[in-house]
Amino acid sequence: MPRKTDSDNPDALGTPSRRAALRLLDAVLRRGEPLEQALVAATRHVYGPDRGLAHAIAAEVLRRLPDLDALIDSVTERPLPDDAKARMALRVALVQALVLGTPHHAAIATVLPLVDGGPRKLVHGVFGAITRSGVLLPEIPALPPKVEARWDAAWGPDMVEGAAQAIAAPPPLDLTLADPGETDHWVAALGGTSLMPGHVRVADAAPVTDLPGFAEGRWWVQDIAASLPARLLADGPRHDGATAIDLCAAPGGKTLQLAAAGYTVTAVDVSNARIKRLRENLFRTRLKAEVIAADVLKWAPAEPADALLIDAPCSATGIFRRHPDVLHRVHPAIIEEMAGLQAKVFLRAADWVKPGGRLVFATCSLERAEGEDQLARFLSARDDYAIDAPDPALLPAGVPVHADGYVRTLPGMLADKGGCDGFFIVRLRRKG
Numbered sequence: 001m002p003r004k005t006d007s008d009n010p011d012a013l014g015t016p017s018r019r020a021a022l023r024l025l026d027a028v029l030r031r032g033e034p035l036e037q038a039l040v041a042a043t044r045h046v047y048g049p050d051r052g053l054a055h056a057i058a059a060e061v062l063r064r065l066p067d068l069d070a071l072i073d074s075v076t077e078r079p080l081p082d083d084a085k086a087r088m089a090l091r092v093a094l095v096q097a098l099v100l101g102t103p104h105h106a107a108i109a110t111v112l113p114l115v116d117g118g119p120r121k122l123v124h125g126v127f128g129a130i131t132r133s134g135v136l137l138p139e140i141p142a143l144p145p146k147v148e149a150r151w152d153a154a155w156g157p158d159m160v161e162g163a164a165q166a167i168a169a170p171p172p173l174d175l176t177l178a179d180p181g182e183t184d185h186w187v188a189a190l191g192g193t194s195l196m197p198g199h200v201r202v203a204d205a206a207p208v209t210d211l212p213g214f215a216e217g218r219w220w221v222q223d224i225a226a227s228l229p230a231r232l233l234a235d236g237p238r239h240d241g242a243t244a245i246d247l248c249a250a251p252g253g254k255t256l257q258l259a260a261a262g263y264t265v266t267a268v269d270v271s272n273a274r275i276k277r278l279r280e281n282l283f284r285t286r287l288k289a290e291v292i293a294a295d296v297l298k299w300a301p302a303e304p305a306d307a308l309l310i311d312a313p314c315s316a317t318g319i320f321r322r323h324p325d326v327l328h329r330v331h332p333a334i335i336e337e338m339a340g341l342q343a344k345v346f347l348r349a350a351d352w353v354k355p356g357g358r359l360v361f362a363t364c365s366l367e368r369a370e371g372e373d374q375l376a377r378f379l380s381a382r383d384d385y386a387i388d389a390p391d392p393a394l395l396p397a398g399v400p401v402h403a404d405g406y407v408r409t410l411p412g413m414l415a416d417k418g419g420c421d422g423f424f425i426v427r428l429r430r431k432g
């Protein structure tokens with residue numbers, strides 16, 4: 001059967017992908033949906049590479065939104081409403097012309113049908129005025145004002161600057177190796193660099209599935225910061241048959257690390273769709289874990305484990321480089337709600353660690369409520385636990401152990417090497 005393309009659609013050539021980008025933006029900005037979650041529905045009538053294009057346009061708009069809006073506002077008499085179709089269409093057209101390198105005539109011609117029967121003239125006029133003026137977007141993108149204010153209050157101006165710079169360039173691709181002893185081999189085979197044993201960083205490349213070692217399951221994709229919780233948990237000698245429980249485990253980056261390190265792993269997650277990906281990852285890497293679909297607020301293990309990892313559900317503001325939707329849809333009520341869930345999981349799971357065993361709590365969040373504050377609350381409730389500060393040699397150079405014994409990665413860290421996601425990680429030992 002011939003492959004479907006844009007041209008099978010009654011829209012002008014190229015328009016369906018822009019229409020899908022508009023639907024994605026609407027899902028994120030108006031309905032507060034995560035971009036990845038909106039992808040299937042928004043791109044239902046778009047095929048092949050056009051689906052990737054729709055995603056790229058929407059993601060780039062979300063990275064550049066305050067700057068795009070400032071440009072639009074600079075040439076309109078009165079600001080267009082935030083959710084006006086004209087503003088949305090202009091964002092889609094301008095990001096193509098000014099960031100993605102689409103020829104100007106194609107950027108506007110493919111977008112005008114999106115405002116058919118509406119403000120076509122306005123959109124055409126504003127686009128023309130901006131592109132004719134030769135104005136460019138700033139090299140360092142602006143953060144949404146509310147995010148900037150929140151992060152400035154929590155971390156200060158250097159972090160805010162680091163975060164803005166981190167949006168400017170696409171993040172590199174980080175791989176975690178099944179066997180850290182093969183680091184030199186995979187650095188050479190993939191043409192990458194390594195920031196620590198078991199890690200390879202490559203410039204964001206062609207499809208991951210085409211890279212050497214993927215089919216053989218010798219590595220999996222995982223930001224270097226995301227690989228630290230399992231590294232900290234698995235560090236050091238352990239007895240044969242040591243057990244690990246990985247809570248909130250899917251799609252399994254950390255389950256794979258713990259299994260590769262030799263633990264007998266039980267991986268628990270509530271999402272069937274994500275568990276399917278976890279099983280695929282185990283199959284590809286030929287690693288073993290018992291996989292359980294369950295809500296950790298209802299489930300309990302038959303017996304406590306030597307090691308327990310909580311990669312808690314969170315606002316995910318630490319992964320804004322690859323998921324720029326979090327910059328626009330995460331607000332204080334979401335952070336508070338996630339922090340409440342984390343506190344429950346943390347306290348409940350603390351009973352599932354053997355005396356003398358380890359617990360690592362982590363979130364990919366840049367909010368203290370989902371990191372430092374969780375730790376303080378936990379320690380005040382559980383005097384049977386103490387912080388077990390890791391050896392700094394376990395971390396890549398440039399990521400410190402905090403004076404209080406936990407690890408906090410922030411934008412700006414490893415910046416000269418391609419940066420890292422924002423994470424909070426603490427390792428605790430149960431007294432015994």
Ligand SMILES: C[S@@+](CC[C@H](N)C(=O)[O-])C[C@H]1O[C@@H](n2cnc3c(N)ncnc32)[C@H](O)[C@@H]1O
Nearest residue numbers: 248249251252253254269270271295296311313
């Ligand atoms: C940060 S992600 C986990 C990433 C994963 N640890 C990895 O390394 O690939 C958080 C996970 O928590 C799961 N989750 C959320 N609420 C849960 C609950 N009540 N019980 C179990 N899993 C939950 C989500 O389905 C999601 O997969």
